[in-house]
Amino acid sequence: MGAVAINRKRTEDSLNFNQQSPSSQASKKKRRFSFGIVSPDSNKPSSSTISRISRYPDAKAPLRREIHAPSRASLRYALPKPKPNDYSFKRRAFDALRFFTKDKEIIDLGDEEEEPEIEIEIGKEAVCEDSSVEVVDCDVDEKEENVEPSMLDSMSLVRQEAASSLEAYKKLLQSAERRNSKLEALGFEILFNEKRLSQLRQSRPKPVDKPLKVPDEPFIPLTEEEEAEVYNTFSGKNRRKVLVTHANSNIDITGEVLQCLTPSAWLNDEVINVYLELLKERETREPKKYLKCHFFNTFFYKKLVSDSGYNYKAVRRWTTQRKLGYALIDCDMIFVPIHRGVHWTLAVINIRDRKFLYLDSLNGVDSKILNALAKYLGDEAKEKSGKDIDVSSWDMEFVEDLPQQQNGYDCGMFMLKYIDFFSRGLGLYFSQEHMPYFRLRTAKEILRLRAD
Structure with a gap:
C-alpha cells in the first residue's frame, strides 16, 4: 500500500509538471538578470523535479533590450566587433568587462524595476585584438616621465632644423651678395641703353605736317x-x-573678268594689269602733271623671286631701253605689286627719296621683299646703265600710317589706290568708305581705256 501511495504521488507530480503553480509563477515574475549569481535558497535540497528545474535560468535571456559594451569605452578603446557566431548578448557583455579594471562607471538601463548595476573598471592598459590600434593610459607621474624625454628630443630636432635652415639662408645671402655687382652693372647698361634710345628717337627728324589739301580729281563722281x-x-x-581689249598689253576684258570689281569680290590679275597700263598712259599724256613712274605687272616679282630664290636673269629683259624708252633708274618711283596667296600688297622703290617702301592694307611686314628689290635695283643699274648704286644707305620703311581695309576683300583695291595717289604725288587721302566708289570708277576707266 505504501508503494502504491508513493507511485501515486509521483504520478500526480508528473502530471502537474506542465502546470504552473502559484509559487512557480511568482518566482518567474520576480526573476531578474543576475549575471550567474545563485540565490541563497538554491542550496536547499528539494525532492520535487519542478523545484530543481526552477533553480536554473532559462536559456533565453529575459532582458527586454540588448546589452552591448559601453558606448564611450568602445569608441575610446576600440573594442572588438562582435563576431557573427558569438555566444549570446549576455556573453558579449561579460567579454567586454574583461578590458576594464580601474575606474567605475554605472550605466542605468532605465527600466522601472530594479536593474543590476554593471561595474566597469577602466584599466591602466587596454589593448585591442586588432594589432593596428594600441592605447596606453598612464598615471600622471608616468606620463611626465615618458613625455619629457620625447619633448627634449623634439626640441633638439627643431634646433637642428633651425640651424640647418640658417646655414642655408646664409649661403643664399652670400651668393646673392656676389651677384649684386653683376646686377648693378646690368642695371647701369639698361639705363644707359634706354637713355641712348631716347636720344636717338629725339634726334630723328620729325615728318613735316603738310596741310590737308585733298584735290577733287581722284574723287570726281560718276555721271548717271x-x-x-x-x-x-x-x-x-x-x-x-x-x-x-588693251592693245599694248594684249589683254581682253570680258564681262566675267570685270565682275571682280563688283562689291565683295577679289581683284584678278587682268584688271590690275590693265589698270596699271592705263596709269602709265596717263603719265605719258601729261608728263608734267604726274610723276615719272614705272609700273611692273603682277608677274614680275614671281619671276624675280621664285621657289629657287632670287634670279635676276629671269627678268633681265623686261626693262630694256628699246621696250621702255627710258632707263629704269631715271624714274621717280617704281611700283611692284605683290600677291601673297589671297592678299595683295605693294612694294615701292622710291628712287627720288632713296628709300624702299612696303605698304600693306593689313599692316603686314616682310623685309625679304624689300631686300630682294634692293638687290634688283643694284643689278639693274649695273646691267643697263653701268652704274654702281650703293643701296645699303637707303632706308627701308614699312609704312604704318596708311589707309587700312576693314574687310577681307578690298586689299586689291587699296593697292591700286596706293599706286594711283603716289603717282599723282599725293598723300593717301582716302579710307574704307571710298572703296565702293573706287570700284565703280575703276570699272568705268577700264571700259573707256582711259585713267583720269
Whole structure:
C-alpha cells in the first residue's frame, strides 16, 4: 500500500509538471538578470523535479533590450566587433568587462524595476585584438616621465632644423651678395641703353605736317550715264562677251573678268594689269602733271623671286631701253605689286627719296621683299646703265600710317589706290568708305581705256 501511495504521488507530480503553480509563477515574475549569481535558497535540497528545474535560468535571456559594451569605452578603446557566431548578448557583455579594471562607471538601463548595476573598471592598459590600434593610459607621474624625454628630443630636432635652415639662408645671402655687382652693372647698361634710345628717337627728324589739301580729281563722281554703263556690264548677259581689249598689253576684258570689281569680290590679275597700263598712259599724256613712274605687272616679282630664290636673269629683259624708252633708274618711283596667296600688297622703290617702301592694307611686314628689290635695283643699274648704286644707305620703311581695309576683300583695291595717289604725288587721302566708289570708277576707266 505504501508503494502504491508513493507511485501515486509521483504520478500526480508528473502530471502537474506542465502546470504552473502559484509559487512557480511568482518566482518567474520576480526573476531578474543576475549575471550567474545563485540565490541563497538554491542550496536547499528539494525532492520535487519542478523545484530543481526552477533553480536554473532559462536559456533565453529575459532582458527586454540588448546589452552591448559601453558606448564611450568602445569608441575610446576600440573594442572588438562582435563576431557573427558569438555566444549570446549576455556573453558579449561579460567579454567586454574583461578590458576594464580601474575606474567605475554605472550605466542605468532605465527600466522601472530594479536593474543590476554593471561595474566597469577602466584599466591602466587596454589593448585591442586588432594589432593596428594600441592605447596606453598612464598615471600622471608616468606620463611626465615618458613625455619629457620625447619633448627634449623634439626640441633638439627643431634646433637642428633651425640651424640647418640658417646655414642655408646664409649661403643664399652670400651668393646673392656676389651677384649684386653683376646686377648693378646690368642695371647701369639698361639705363644707359634706354637713355641712348631716347636720344636717338629725339634726334630723328620729325615728318613735316603738310596741310590737308585733298584735290577733287581722284574723287570726281560718276555721271548717271557712266553708272548705267558700269551696271550694265556687271549684268550676267555680258559674262562671256569681250568688252574691251588693251592693245599694248594684249589683254581682253570680258564681262566675267570685270565682275571682280563688283562689291565683295577679289581683284584678278587682268584688271590690275590693265589698270596699271592705263596709269602709265596717263603719265605719258601729261608728263608734267604726274610723276615719272614705272609700273611692273603682277608677274614680275614671281619671276624675280621664285621657289629657287632670287634670279635676276629671269627678268633681265623686261626693262630694256628699246621696250621702255627710258632707263629704269631715271624714274621717280617704281611700283611692284605683290600677291601673297589671297592678299595683295605693294612694294615701292622710291628712287627720288632713296628709300624702299612696303605698304600693306593689313599692316603686314616682310623685309625679304624689300631686300630682294634692293638687290634688283643694284643689278639693274649695273646691267643697263653701268652704274654702281650703293643701296645699303637707303632706308627701308614699312609704312604704318596708311589707309587700312576693314574687310577681307578690298586689299586689291587699296593697292591700286596706293599706286594711283603716289603717282599723282599725293598723300593717301582716302579710307574704307571710298572703296565702293573706287570700284565703280575703276570699272568705268577700264571700259573707256582711259585713267583720269
